[in-house]
Amino acid sequence: MTVVPPMPCRASKAVIQEAAEKYAGKINFLPGDDLFDLVHRMGGRIRFREFATPQPRESIHVRAPDDFDLYLPFETTPARDRFTIGHELGHLLLHYPVVKKAHQGASVEMAATRYLPDNPPPDVERCEWEANWFAAAFLMPSGPFADLWRETHGDRGAVAQRFFVSRQAAENRARSLGLA
Numbered sequence: 058m059t060v061v062p063p064m065p066c067r068a069s070k071a072v073i074q075e076a077a078e079k080y081a082g083k084i085n086f087l088p089g090d091d092l093f094d095l096v097h098r099m100g101g102r103i104r105f106r107e108f109a110t111p112q113p114r115e116s117i118h119v120r121a122p123d124d125f126d127l128y129l130p131f132e133t134t135p136a137r138d139r140f141t142i143g144h145e146l147g148h149l150l151l152h153y154p155v156v157k158k159a160h161q162g163a164s165v166e167m168a169a170t171r172y173l174p175d176n177p178p179p180d181v182e183r184c185e186w187e188a189n190w191f192a193a194a195f196l197m198p199s200g201p202f203a204d205l206w207r208e209t210h211g212d213r214g215a216v217a218q219r220f221f222v223s224r225q226a227a228e229n230r231a232r233s234l235g236l237a
Contacts, residue, residue, distance in 0.1 A: 058164055058166055058167070058169070059124065059163065059164070059165045059166070060118075060166045060168050061150050061156055061163070061165050061166070061168075061184045062157040062167070062168065062169065062170070062181065062184075063152035063153070063155075063156065063167055063169050063172050063181075063188075064152055064156050064159055064180065064184070065142070065150075065152065065155070065183040065184050065187055066151045066152060066154075066184070066187060068151075068187070070149075070186075070190050070233075072169070073134040073151065073187055073190045073191055073194070074149075074190055074191070074194035074199070075194070076151075076191070077147070077190070077191045077194035077195040078142050078190075078194050078195070078198045078199065079194075080150065080187075080195065081198060083090040086195070086220070086229045088196065088197065088198065088201060088220045088221070089219070092142045092143070093137055093142075096127060096142065096146075096212075098145075099123060099125075100121075100122070100123030100124050100125065100178050101123075101124075101126065101127055101149075102125075102126050102127070103127045103128075103129060103142070104126055104127070104128050104129070105129050105130070105164055105183055106128055106129075106130070106131070107130070107131060107132050108204065111215070114126050116141065116144075116145050116148075116170065117130075117145040117148050117149060117167075117168070117169045118166065118168045119148075119149055119153050119166060119167040119168070122149070122153060124231070125149060126217070127145045129141060131143070134223070136217065136221060136222050136223040136226070136234075137223055139196060139221055139222055140192055140196065140222055140223065140226050143186070143191065143192030143193075143195045144188045144189060144192040144198045145169065146191070146192070146195065147187060147188035147189070147190070147191030147195070147221050148167070148169040148184065148188050150191070150230055151187055151188065151191055152184055152187070152188070153167050154167070169184070169188070173185065173236060193226065193229065193230045193233060195220055196220060196221075196226070197220045197222065197226070197230045199234055202216070202220065202230055202231075202234065203234055203236060204218055205220075206231055206234075206236045206237075207236075211231065211236070211237060213228045213231065213237075216231070
């Protein structure tokens with residue numbers, strides 16, 4: 058079996074974020090819902106491990122759309138883990154189909170690494186951006202996020218708590234939506 062890295066879908070940020078929100082709606086995923094349960098229902102497994110060890114450090118290893126392992130470090134917070142899970146689901150939903158299409162008929166698996174090298178190749182960097190765009194919109198849909206941001210007068214702590222993400226993720230989403 059050949060294991061390959063993700064390949065970018067090359068959609069715009071707006072298209073990826075719209076797709077993430079539509080996907081969340083399609084599967085009835087609401088902000089704050091259990092991502093561990095979602096991954097399980099999708100056919101995946103979440104595994105925790107120490108990332109300082111020399112073993113492979115991929116964050117997602119996809120054998121098929123309904124057969125994948127997602128890796129989280131022991132030392133991160135639940136809020137950070139939620140964004141990581143959303144990010145890795147972005148790799149699964151955005152990049153695995155591109156990999157399969159590019160390797161038509163070949164038996165390939167996809168692994169996205171947690172840590173990028175210094176000065177990563179442009180396609181690797183693009184995949185990371187795309188997965189981040191997906192995660193932000195999937196976990197913090199624009200309408201409810203903007204409503205809460207305004208309601209709380211931009212209290213990133215309150216917004217982060219409501220969406221079960223880190224304060225930094227909430228602030229980044231607000232900037233992305235032109236709210237901050």
